[in-house]
Amino acid sequence: MxxxxxxxxxxxxxxxxxxxxxxxxxxxxxxxxxxxxxxxxxxxxxxxxxxxxxxxxxxxxxxxxxxxxxxxxxxxxxxxxxxxxxxxxxxxxxxxxxxxxxxxxxxxxxxxxxxxxxxxxxxxxxxxxxxxxxxxxxxxxxxxxxxxxxxxxxxxxxxxxxxxxxxxxxxxxxxxxxxxxxxxxxxxxxxxxxxxxxxxxxxxxxxxxxxxxxxxxxxxxxxxxxxxxxxxxxxxxxxxxxxxxxxxxxxxNYWEFGDYLGIGAGAHSKLTKAADNAILRFQKTRKPEDYLADPAQSRRQLQPVTGADRSFEALLNGLRLTGGISLQVIADRTGVNTAEWEGLLGDLQYRGLIAMEQGHIKCTRTGLQHLNGVLETLANTL
Structure with a gap:
């Protein structure tokens, strides 16, 4: 997508x-x-x-x-x-x-x-x-x-x-x-x-x-x-x-998988290049003295976010929101077909940890209490 x-x-x-x-x-x-x-x-x-x-x-x-x-x-x-x-x-x-x-x-x-x-x-x-x-x-x-x-x-x-x-x-x-x-x-x-x-x-x-x-x-x-x-x-x-x-x-904006440009020593960025179907992450030189010495060359670790990593990162952040995150937003911002998730995430739904309703995916109250476990399951599923 x-x-x-x-x-x-x-x-x-x-x-x-x-x-x-x-x-x-x-x-x-x-x-x-x-x-x-x-x-x-x-x-x-x-x-x-x-x-x-x-x-x-x-x-x-x-x-x-x-x-x-x-x-x-x-x-x-x-x-x-x-x-x-x-x-x-x-x-x-x-x-x-x-x-x-x-x-x-x-x-x-x-x-x-x-x-x-x-x-x-x-x-x-x-x-x-x-x-x-x-x-x-x-x-x-x-x-x-x-x-x-x-x-x-x-x-x-x-x-x-x-x-x-x-x-x-x-x-x-x-x-x-x-x-x-x-x-x-x-x-x-x-x-x-x-x-x-x-x-x-x-x-x-x-x-x-x-x-x-x-x-x-x-x-x-x-x-x-x-x-x-x-x-x-x-x-x-x-x-x-x-x-x-x-x-x-x-x-x-972070939690909804938005884009952010980070400047300054150690700052992180996540940017979308829609024309190239690319999502990029990178960070800046951490040590202030090194950053000050050469800010024009401060960008480090430029990495594309691809495949299942996009799905997991979107959910990693979006499920922190009590109202969850829109499936359409995830699809638009990751290019992932979220219609495929219903079968993959059935176990979490059965256990009462997540809910998919009205176009959103969210943690239940119990799911928020066990968010780390939910995310671990997702990391092994997607």
Missing amino acids: PLTPPPLSLYIHTPWCVRKCPYCDFNSHERGELPEEAYLQALLVDLEQDLQLAGERPVETVFIGGGTPSLMSPAFYRELFAGIRARLPLSEHAEITLEANPGTTEAARFEGFREAGINRLSIGVQSFNNGHLQALGRIHDASAAVRAATQARAAGFDNLNLDIMHALPGQSQAQALSDLEQAIALQPTHLSWYELTIEPNTVFYRSPPQQPDGDSMADTEEAGFALLARHNYHRYEVSAFARPGLECRHNR
């Missing part, structure tokens, strides 16, 4: 932070003074190398992640977006998100970020318990988190996400729910509430902390889901909750 080019997003990676957290497996590096001007020019050179791959589609969403992007100055972002607009069509209604950490921002910076065109802020709070923040290696305390959310609102960010973790070392269910209640009291439009997972190549992986047991985690999750629902936060993805109409458009 012919491919239909999906919506295009832009991801910008800023790789520096004040201190590396012991649970973090992202491409982030501790650094004092930041090479803002050099990195700005490198990002624009990087972008220019990929313009032909991106095509003429407008960019619908932008996400600036890290690292700690709020360490960069508002002037950096003003110049960066001027450079982006000179090279790429940016939708008039683009969602533009910046990740920020409490303790690395102040009111004047928030106002400057807003003036630079950033219209959505995502603040990495993680907890309002100072003991838990210390265990997580965070550089802020609870009062700084509250202050950051309040200042963001005052600066005009009416689209605001807060990141909150649970299953923290030594955390009780009451403490986890207290964190959630304090986050809700700040009235964000979006909440990311997710379990602390121990990833390879982290300090916690080498020296694992003592977390609550699996049954306690599951009980806390159910109580948290109920609390969020009572406050009108709709669960639309495994760990994402939003007020009506305020889901994260950028992340939703």
